[in-house]
Amino acid sequence: MSKVLVTGMGMISSIGATPEENRGALIRGECGITRSSTLPTRYAGVLPFGEVKVSTDHLKARLNMHGPGITRTALLALYATNEAVSDARLNASQLASFDTALVSASTVGGMCLMDELYQDIHRQSHGSPFLAAYNAASIGTCLQSAYGIKGIVNTINTACSSSANAILYGAKLIRHGLARRAIVGGVDSLSKFTINGFNSLHILSPETCRPFDAGRKGLNLGEGAAFLVLEKEEDAEGKKIYAELAGYGNANDAYHPSSLSGEGDGPYLAMKEALSNAELRIDQIDFINAHGTGTENNDEVESRAMLRLFGSPPLFASTKSNIGHTLGASGAIEAAYSVLNLTHQEVYAGLHFTRPIPQTMLRPVTEHKKIPLRHVMSNSFGFGGNCTSLIFSKA
Amino acid sequence: MLYIHLTACISPQSSFPEASLDHLQRSADNKLRVIEPLYEGLPQQALRRMAKVVRIGAGAALPLIRQAGASCLPIDGIIIGTGNAGMEQSIQFVQQIVDHAEGILSPGDFVQSTPNIVGSQISALTKNKKYNITHVHGGLAFENALLDAAMQVMEHPTHTYLLGGVDEIGTYNYNIDFLEGWYKKEALSNHQLYERGTPGSLVGEGAAMFLVNQQEQGALAGIRGVATLHADDPAPVAERLGWFLDNHLAEGEQIELFLSGENGDSRLSPFYEACEEILAAELPIARFKHMSGEYPTASAFALWLASIWPGGADLPGHMLKRGALPLPGGETSEPGIKMGRNVLIYNTYKGMQHSFMLLSRSFH
CATH class of the missing domain: 3.40.47.10 (Thiolase/Chalcone synthase)
Structure with a gap:
């Protein structure tokens, strides 16, 4: 089977609008999580959020998208996809070819528009311009039509591991010869829907999140998008190659809709399967971009699963301490960060960590360091027990 | 080639547990709603908390998984395609947010609002910790799930997967597609569906589940x-x-x-x-x-x-x-x-x- 290579990246998060800006902020240990005052929710100014500091109007102007029915989620996705496609120098005929696939993910999609949705479901008008925006496939459909994609188009939703699975599916299409290249990634925007949802579960931290810290108080929600261009090795000759997507693992925790089992069977099996898929041994993983949301449940269970699989786990940290949990975008953004780890041979500090969890005593990396990295693992776990691990290798 | 070994379908017709399709079941109120079975195989306590889309999905899937188990055929993954699973719970949660002005809300609807609820519930009910994924690309959600299953058996030639397509008619998600013009405005019964020559169709729902692998022998x-x-x-x-x-x-x-x-x-x-x-x-x-x-x-x-x-x-x-x-x-x-x-x-x-x-x- 052909190797699957990353030849283009585009991303936007609360700490930057390009991979370079994000890298700079990660090196400096910047945190994009602030007490926003612009979100249309009563929690604006009360809880901290990893908000992308670019207004929806500015995104519309920048992308020249002024038609009706365009959501902030779609704009963030279009922005990151444009960057990725141009970074990989895909031309119009490649985009329109039957062997170019598009696999995206979003958990919120058009649900960011609560007021319009409320009116439409109650048929209070003849329909808002957003009727086609609420369904789960709306972002994928929007990207498909923007680029005229004729190959396989798909949208995945496994909650917080959605975009890790979008990357997995794109890689499989290439490995099995169903596509030569795949544009893969995910997006989510901050919304009253998810803010109230996570708040009802009492897992939103009133302060900046502290992944893997004994005193962690929950997660912060964030927003953003990241898209990668994956190409098969034979087609990537002469191109800029960021990294290889060496393997993936997907497993279900089969325990509870919104929390992980004590021993972390799902996370353990996903990481184990990724290693076997990439044909790597445990001692070959140099760094883990952990799921590390900052909730009581996740961080302890993920630690246990790392201890169970690795014995003595490799270096790890969670970039959610910089940008919060971006839900449907997190798997893709963190995949892009893993690629940055490899291309620049460096790891970034997990922020706000002071004391390890007493039961597991694992300490994330807390400073930016240049170190040789060959293989980096990126973890994403979601509601419904959907766990996915990706492994990127130095090209 | 991907071979289908077992299949079950809960639909608006008499399709479950045995198919008897000669007599056409009629639509009511421009909707073709599923005929729900008694779900004797589902734990009754879990059943009460399930959204309809989960009931019909699990209701069609569990007998297949049991039958496979009886012949010592392990299920190596659960691959679901759905256009609108979770949508109705999402809207219930939106209703809570509006009714309570973002106050104290019950998390049940939110937890069930993601489309992977069907695949993850089947996984939890059968303690299946294997490959588990939910494809949601609208009218191609099931086809992508099928392609995924085909790729899985190419990677793992001895594996067997549960593959399914499931959707429900929600009280409210029907309204969104209705406003967009996808359903008939005039009253119509399904036996006249093809006769009108007007825009729109009749809404339907259902769950079709398949056990698939690469073994030709004994396949349907x-x-x-x-x-x-x-x-x-x-x-x-x-x-x-x-x-x-x-x-x-x-x-x-x-x-x-x-x-x-x-x-x-x-x-x-x-x-x-x-x-x-x-x-x-x-x-x-x-x-x-x-x-x-x-x-x-x-x-x-x-x-x-x-x-x-x-x-x-x-x-x-x-x-x-x-x-x-x-x-x-x-x-x-x-x-x-x-x-x-x-x-x-x-x-x-x-x-x-x-x-x-x-x-x-x-x-x-």
């Missing part, structure tokens, strides 16, 4: 190919169908039946007509949307129909649009022509998403 049917396309014009769709058939049929091989996703929406008829035009003029055509109604994963219902069809004239009369099917035993084989035991399914969702599936119902 084999899926020889699946292709998908986004297009808003019939010409590229017909062109892609030509390519699909050239790629999957051997020289001189024929199709036995064209199962068409026609749904009574006058705006979508040109897509089905364009496909009919490139197929042999005498090819029998059958339709199924008057049985299932229209929903994103209705093509899973079509695949279920095709995989249980024994062939020949044993097809409910109300399905046949054109042509005649040979009586059992009346088949003749002309020299040089392989008997067509292939069913072609073409479906479009909203005239934007298109899929072809080619199923071979006998391969001995």
Whole structure:
């Protein structure tokens, strides 16, 4: 089977609008999580959020998208996809070819528009311009039509591991010869829907999140998008190659809709399967971009699963301490960060960590360091027990 | 090739546990709602908390998983396609946010609001910790799930997967598609679905589940190919169908039946007509949307129909649009022509998403 290579990246998060800006902020240990005052929710100014500091109007102007029915989620996705496609120098005929696939993910999609949705479901008008925006496939459909994609188009939703699975599916299409290249990634925007949802579960931290810290108080929600261009090795000759997507693992925790089992069977099996898929041994993983949301449940269970699989786990940290949990975008953004780890041979500090969890005593990396990295693992776990691990290798 | 070994379907017709399709169950209030079984195999306490989409999905899947377990066939993953699972709970949660002005809310609806709820509940109920994924790309959600299963068995030739397509009619998500013009405004019964020539269809719902692997022996049917396309014009769709058939049929091989996703929406008829035009003029055509109604994963219902069809004239009369099917035993084989035991399914969702599936119902 052909190797699957990353030849283009585009991303936007609360700490930057390009991979370079994000890298700079990660090196400096910047945190994009602030007490926003612009979100249309009563929690604006009360809880901290990893908000992308670019207004929806500015995104519309920048992308020249002024038609009706365009959501902030779609704009963030279009922005990151444009960057990725141009970074990989895909031309119009490649985009329109039957062997170019598009696999995206979003958990919120058009649900960011609560007021319009409320009116439409109650048929209070003849329909808002957003009727086609609420369904789960709306972002994928929007990207498909923007680029005229004729190959396989798909949208995945496994909650917080959605975009890790979008990357997995794109890689499989290439490995099995169903596509030569795949544009893969995910997006989510901050919304009253998810803010109230996570708040009802009492897992939103009133302060900046502290992944893997004994005193962690929950997660912060964030927003953003990241898209990668994956190409098969034979087609990537002469191109800029960021990294290889060496393997993936997907497993279900089969325990509870919104929390992980004590021993972390799902996370353990996903990481184990990724290693076997990439044909790597445990001692070959140099760094883990952990799921590390900052909730009581996740961080302890993920630690246990790392201890169970690795014995003595490799270096790890969670970039959610910089940008919060971006839900449907997190798997893709963190995949892009893993690629940055490899291309620049460096790891970034997990922020706000002071004391390890007493039961597991694992300490994330807390400073930016240049170190040789060959293989980096990126973890994403979601509601419904959907766990996915990706492994990127130095090209 | 991906082989179907077991299948079950909960639909608006008498399809579960055994199919009895000659008598057409009627729609009510322009909707084709599923006939829900008693779900004797589901834990009753869990059942009370389940959304309908989870009940029908798990209700159709669990008997298959049990049957597989009885013959020591482990399930190596759960691959679900759904257009709208979780949507109704999302809207319930929106209602809570509005009613309580973002105050103290109950998390139940939020937790059940993600589309992976069906696959993850089946996984939790059967303690299945293997591959688990949910494809949600609208009218191609099931086709992507099918492709995924095909890739999984290519990577793991001994594995068996649960593959399913499931959607529900939600009180409110119906309103969104209704406002967008996808359902008939006038009152209509499903037995007249194809007669009106007006825009819109009748909404439907259902869960079709399949156990699939690479073993030919003992299989009900084999899926020889699946292709998908986004297009808003019939010409590229017909062109892609030509390519699909050239790629999957051997020289001189024929199709036995064209199962068409026609749904009574006058705006979508040109897509089905364009496909009919490139197929042999005498090819029998059958339709199924008057049985299932229209929903994103209705093509899973079509695949279920095709995989249980024994062939020949044993097809409910109300399905046949054109042509005649040979009586059992009346088949003749002309020299040089392989008997067509292939069913072609073409479906479009909203005239934007298109899929072809080619199923071979006998391969001995």
